[in-house]
Amino acid sequence: MSNPFGTVPPEAILAGDATDAYFERTRSTLEAAGKNPHVVAEVTADQFPTGEFDVFTGVKDVATLFEGRSVDVDALPDGQLFDGGPVMRIEGPYLEFAELETSLLGFLSQPSGFATAALEARRAAPESLVLSFGARHVHPSIASVVERASLLSGLDGFSHVAAGEILGREAGGTMPHALMFCFGEGNQDEAWEAFDGAVPEDVPRIALTDTFWDEVSESLLAAETLGDRLDGVRIDTTSSRRGNFRHIIREVRWELDAHGYEDVDIFCSGGIDPESIETLRDVADGFGVGSHITSAPSVDFSLDIVEMEGEPVSKRGKLSGVKEVYRTLDGGHHVALADRDGPDGEALLEPLVRDGEIVREFDLEEASERCLADAEAVGFRES
Numbered sequence: 001m002s003n004p005f006g007t008v009p010p011e012a013i014l015a016g017d018a019t020d021a022y023f024e025r026t027r028s029t030l031e032a033a034g035k036n037p038h039v040v041a042e043v044t045a046d047q048f049p050t051g052e053f054d055v056f057t058g059v060k061d062v063a064t065l066f067e068g069r070s071v072d073v074d075a076l077p078d079g080q081l082f083d084g085g086p087v088m089r090i091e092g093p094y095l096e097f098a099e100l101e102t103s104l105l106g107f108l109s110q111p112s113g114f115a116t117a118a119l120e121a122r123r124a125a126p127e128s129l130v131l132s133f134g135a136r137h138v139h140p141s142i143a144s145v146v147e148r149a150s151l152l153s154g155l156d157g158f159s160h161v162a163a164g165e166i167l168g169r170e171a172g173g174t175m176p177h178a179l180m181f182c183f184g185e186g187n188q189d190e191a192w193e194a195f196d197g198a199v200p201e202d203v204p205r206i207a208l209t210d211t212f213w214d215e216v217s218e219s220l221l222a223a224e225t226l227g228d229r230l231d232g233v234r235i236d237t238t239s240s241r242r243g244n245f246r247h248i249i250r251e252v253r254w255e256l257d258a259h260g261y262e263d264v265d266i267f268c269s270g271g272i273d274p275e276s277i278e279t280l281r282d283v284a285d286g287f288g289v290g291s292h293i294t295s296a297p298s299v300d301f302s303l304d305i306v307e308m309e310g311e312p313v314s315k316r317g318k319l320s321g322v323k324e325v326y327r328t329l330d331g332g333h334h335v336a337l338a339d340r341d342g343p344d345g346e347a348l349l350e351p352l353v354r355d356g357e358i359v360r361e362f363d364l365e366e367a368s369e370r371c372l373a374d375a376e377a378v379g380f381r382e383s
């Protein structure tokens, strides 16, 4: 069976079949009427700046989608922050891309949501180790999309193995409670020793120390068991037992230090979000973030025709005419008609596709540097 999980295959996406039915009906109607106007269409989330920036990503997949289509596409660079106005502009005969609208918006909306949430976690503790641990919360076919968005926004790593093969990065992580159960209560030390003896030398020895007993007792037992082979402990206290989580972490830190284990790091996971990272970043060394990233809302992009055969048009509530967006010198985001003088600042839309040929290189490291630098420039989520 070639498609056992019933996911939409890449060839259907590229063929324009991964589309809403009304776009097929639109094609039939326009072809029957002999219409195929030359248009300019823009992808926007908000018409005007809202004061809240999001991260733009997914543009590499959109470039692939448009390859071979007789259109020109301009877009923000991968990882650019934006707040209002177009993030992408498509020009050409409408029927060259009508059915692609559904997929192009999907390629942008969900990953941009993931990346924005990951940047919130990153900026909550710029000096801490922050890993993406949420692959289990999404359909397996898009796990690499979550992990790529997390790397783009500066996270230090991720847990999903197959995503790592796609991204060319080693997946990381610690150990699950299932491992502790397999050795059973009272045998936590055996579990940690077996892990230490079985996994490759380059895997950090981070013992999960919240399964059967108090976090302090298990953390001290792990330190006594593995000694200087122990790199850290992971504390994932169930929310019903969490109480003052910061106090628990401080208590573990205190007792590890008091017993001479100052080098044992403390990692926190389980419901970790930017707010909890801010309260823990001075007492914990790293975080595993899952559902904060994977449950992020998709950025609500829409595609609108803004010029028809050279004449500005718009749907009520949208803005007519071809626009440009700028990063202003004071870190603002400015939207203006493209044929008027813009503000002092940098015009952000850059060539992506020219007559069906991709004219942009994609480098995740470079995109991540851009994302973090722009987050600084605009004061991302600084209240």
Ligand SMILES: O=P(O)(O)OC[C@H]1C[C@H](OP(=O)(O)OP(=O)(O)O)[C@H](O)[C@@H]1O
Pocket: 133, 134, 137, 175, 176, 177, 178, 236, 269, 270, 271, 272, 288, 289, 290, 291, 292
């Ligand atoms: O989505 P979040 O709430 O941020 O959690 C993400 C972490 C926490 C969770 O621990 P468990 O659910 O205890 O799973 P396991 O025992 O397999 O570590 C699992 O390790 C995930 O990677």
Ligand SMILES: [Zn+2]
Pocket: 176, 177, 178, 236
């Ligand atoms: Zn668990």
